[in-house]
Amino acid sequence: MDPYHLEVVDAELVDDDHLPATTRPHPPAAVRPVVDQHTILYPGQKLPTEAGQPVYTERDLYVSARTQKRLEGKSAPKNTSANYKSQRGLFATWCDTQGRVARPCTTATYVEYAAHLIDKDRAPNSISAALSAVRSWMPDDKKPGTSEARGMLNEYKKEWGKRNRVRKAPAITRPMLEAMVDTCDLNHPIGLRDRCALLVGRSALNRRMELANLEIADVEVEDDGIAEWVSHSKTDQAAEGAETWIPADPDNPLYDPVEAVRDWVRCLHRLGVHEGPLLRALTSAGTLQNRRRATERGDFVTPDAVNDWVRGRAHKARLKNWQQITSHGLRRGGAQEIAEAGGDPTEQGRWKPGSTVVKREYLDRARTRAENPWLKVQEKRRKEPT
Numbered sequence: 001m002d003p004y005h006l007e008v009v010d011a012e013l014v015d016d017d018h019l020p021a022t023t024r025p026h027p028p029a030a031v032r033p034v035v036d037q038h039t040i041l042y043p044g045q046k047l048p049t050e051a052g053q054p055v056y057t058e059r060d061l062y063v064s065a066r067t068q069k070r071l072e073g074k075s076a077p078k079n080t081s082a083n084y085k086s087q088r089g090l091f092a093t094w095c096d097t098q099g100r101v102a103r104p105c106t107t108a109t110y111v112e113y114a115a116h117l118i119d120k121d122r123a124p125n126s127i128s129a130a131l132s133a134v135r136s137w138m139p140d141d142k143k144p145g146t147s148e149a150r151g152m153l154n155e156y157k158k159e160w161g162k163r164n165r166v167r168k169a170p171a172i173t174r175p176m177l178e179a180m181v182d183t184c185d186l187n188h189p190i191g192l193r194d195r196c197a198l199l200v201g202r203s204a205l206n207r208r209m210e211l212a213n214l215e216i217a218d219v220e221v222e223d224d225g226i227a228e229w230v231s232h233s234k235t236d237q238a239a240e241g242a243e244t245w246i247p248a249d250p251d252n253p254l255y256d257p258v259e260a261v262r263d264w265v266r267c268l269h270r271l272g273v274h275e276g277p278l279l280r281a282l283t284s285a286g287t288l289q290n291r292r293r294a295t296e297r298g299d300f301v302t303p304d305a306v307n308d309w310v311r312g313r314a315h316k317a318r319l320k321n322w323q324q325i326t327s328h329g330l331r332r333g334g335a336q337e338i339a340e341a342g343g344d345p346t347e348q349g350r351w352k353p354g355s356t357v358v359k360r361e362y363l364d365r366a367r368t369r370a371e372n373p374w375l376k377v378q379e380k381r382r383k384e385p386t
Helices: 065-072 078-098 107-119 124-137 147-163 174-182 189-203 208-213 257-270 303-316 328-340 356-370 373-383
Strands: 219-222 225-230 242-247
Touching (some): 174 303, 189 208, 189 242, 189 328, 219 257, 328 356
Antiparallel strands (some): 219 225, 225 242
16 A cells, blocks of 8 residues: 555544444534524525524724714713703602613603693693703614604694794894994994895894804905805704805995905904904903903804894994894894795705705795785786876
8 A cells, every 4th residue: 555645534442342332413503593673684584593603802882082082072062962961860860769771761751751741731842852852862773762752742833823823033134234334433343244144144144153253264254255165054963064145235345255355354453363253252342352261162152142242232233123133143043034035045054955944934934925925916006086
């Protein structure tokens, strides 16, 4: 036999009358299918089983310290995060007093908490925000059902709306805007700043937070208008950003947003400011306020400060309803004027396409008023011989 082609086998030496017992193969362990009510299989596909699932180790579960920082600072604005944290704390406290498990909670607990908030006569939007904070706190695969709570809340909205009619901030019309701008002393930094805030805010249909967050680099001034970059807004939580065009008004220099921005930026340069926030806190003497002890916004003013400037100008203009006027009136007034002229303010105001707010508050309102039957009567009267 060829010594290089020996066949080697494993063998056990035993006595002839003591042969080893026959080894019986173990039956395969039961392999359970991995399916739930969301599983979809195509014809010919086999049931997925536990045997086909990956085996995870600690390596698959941990993230790096760098990723941790990104996760902890992600997405939601700080005021939203703080509100959610507060709402979740209130829910956890309530669950503790009721002897219920807070996280993950059952649908019954979620519904009972909704009823509890309704019994406290909270505003529907406030309840909706609280329930959203609670539900988003739960693990993805253990979130409570929402249909029962939503149904209760919808019924409560009807009842609450009859008792509490929400009065919105008045729209700042064109005559109101001009009267407010007329109070701005263009020889003083505060007057230049307020004029800029009024004209830009109304032309770009800015929310007050958008105005407060504007930076000098966000407004690109051209002869025929301003390209305003809104880095993020209420409907742009992903911070993709959007550009809004503000046309110039060359026939009315005092009310021209282009001239207003140019005058204010020149003033900032004289104050030694060339970058950073566009709108600044000023002393009564017109110098920059010391912001070293300010809030975490630093040199950025707060949305409430913008409100105060707008209301202050309404007061100086002696508008009848100045106490109710806020910076939101700039947005409402601009959108209203666009709709009454036959335009659609959706894109200019960065509303979501097809926004029900725009349709109800501006487009439908403008159409209804333009088509009011009494206008036909007035037109007929004018044509009648005197």
